[in-house]
Amino acid sequence: MNIHHLLFFCCFSAALCGGNTRLVGAQVPVFTQAEGETASLTCYQLSSSESRKFFCKNKCEAEDILINTDGNTALNGRYSIEYRSGSSGGELTVTFTNLTRSDSGRYRCGLGETLYPDSYCDFEVRVSDAPLQDGISGFSYTTTEGENITFGCDDTVYGRHKFLCKDECKKEEDILIETDGNRTRRGRYSIEYNWAGEMDVTITQVTKSDTGRYMCGYGRALSPDSSYTTSIVVIDAPTTFQPSGPFTGSFVLLVVGVPFFVLLDVFLLLYKLKKQRNLGLNTRGNADDVFMEVTFFHEVLSQSMNLS
Template sequence: MWSIQNLLFIFCISLRCLTSAVGMIHVTGYVGREVNVSCSYEQSYVSHEKYLCKNDCGNSDVLITTSQASKTKYSIYDDTSARIFTTTIFDLQYTDAGKYWCGVTKTGTDIYTEVKLKLVQDRCCDTVTKVQSYEGHSESVSCRYESQYQNSLKYICRGNRPSTCLQQALITSDTKQNARFRLDDDKVLGTFTVTISNLTRNDSGSYLCGVHRNSELDVFSAVELKIEEWCCVKSTKINGTAGHPLTLQCPYPPQHWDNRKFLCKGDHRNNCSDMVTSRSRFTLQDDAASSSFTVRITELEAADGGTYWCGSDSQWRVGNYTKIELSVFLQHTRKIPDAALYVLYTVPPVLLLMCLLVTVYKNRSSRVNEADDTMSRNTPKEKNIEEVMGAAESGIYKNQEVVMTYVQQKVCKDGGGDEGVYEIMTAVATEDIYCNENFHKANRR
């Protein structure tokens, strides 16, 4: 028969097991980060002190209590409404891994809940899915998950640090759409897909697909996205003349013989306008035998200059289009030489001035002749006058020849200048006028 002492021993052992190991809590944390250890308790212990301890949970093993609030490495918070107290351990190191106890102080033996803490590196993952795309394109990233996580929160973030991924998520299954990012969850296939539109080179890098789990670390899969420059299989520069026709040549892959061919204009293919359907001056002719098509512009206009894209793939995949830089010039006009301009603009005034001098001289000569007839001067004097007048007229014509010769030399030699020509003409004209005036004054005496 069992003695009373044996029965009491068994009873005490059973009671300790019930009070000290209500349940095992498994917690996993990332090295260098923090982790939360949450433990629940009954309503009757709301006002009791709670604490976290390690190893055998002796007095020296107590790490923090609710009466201490916080320490450098630990903090504790008691949510009495939810009857859960949570201890946070900061700056985790591998030495922090091991067994802990959540304790509730009471009369007699305290209530304990065992906690198992496991630490892992804050990185992911051993397997990486690589995705390549191009600038301006849209790309979809598919992330698989297990069937038990159908209703769990899904998300994606940049980088490879699982500890901060959810806080820095670009989009989650709750929001579904966020700017350039869209998330679609196919629960039947167990796959959620994130689509990124209008890609740029800055979108290149590491991404993590995450599935949230309440009691354990989230599940992740890694993706490496590489965005390459959207560039041409062929790029060419063409010159044309306004008012003349021009033909553009566009090759395409042989397998696209049945695709719709197009030519559009714009600085980038995302904002280019179809020219063949909207412009009657543009006509397209396909030659499947040579795997190319031509676009003829019947009469170029100055506004036709710019960047064109021709291809046979509406999806704008690399290698299926041609970039054309078209420059349009106006028709060539002959430029008048500078020397000719000087002759054109300076000679007529010179001729006009010479005509004016000759007219003044003839008028004055007529008056002198009339005066001589009425006064009946002697013949020698008249002869002298005629000689003087002949000499004057000869001088004027000689001056005219000198002026014209100077102008021609000035123009032919160095282009001359308007100021130089006018200075010479003014000097000559003034001298001739003064000479004529002196001549007439002498005859009046």
């Protein structure tokens, strides 16, 4: 089993603000690892070292609380936490040991009370039943095809030359960007040394082929002075619901620009026709009633379409 620590973001109060693998945007980040592995995530730059530390799942109600302690370390079965203070705030690392499929879900770790935290981080874990791509250990940041992602190249020491590689960065073809500038783009990949003195990496319109391990840092790519490595898994985008059935095409056309009461009349008419057919009714009087309803519906629909 591989043990791998991934520093991924920090939170102040309820705000997601970034960090190693600084994720841009308000969406809850998703991380994936295979069943049976042991891996960690670190939420850093938390607000106060004097607060209680907690780790919980789902809604963080009583039955969801995995760890709640005043100490800097705690263990509860397969879950553990470790808190460390630093010059830029506290770091809270949560560790999953021997991951199981039941560990899939949404989590929160932070400082303060579980329901009213001083600061916290939200994230989602997905546990796969098969190993991830070769060379990827620990949790991998997971995104869907077509998304843009940005992560921070932290735990590095500034240097004039900057680089971004994929895979092991041991040969020229692994190098995506190598530059002495503070902002460089090459195709869908870009690096930027920002105002906070940190380097960000962005990949736009990710595809399945972007799944893999990335290395960024300072110095020459093939012999870096300092570097940071992270891994990304790109999954298929969710499929859009496609209605099916004998009335699909005509129904979709009727819905556009048609008031609700007209649609309701359609359903009532279809229901009555179906009911009469099931009962085997075929009298002249019933047919006239149906004919009158069809005529009424046709007139109302015509007026509706003219108004729209």
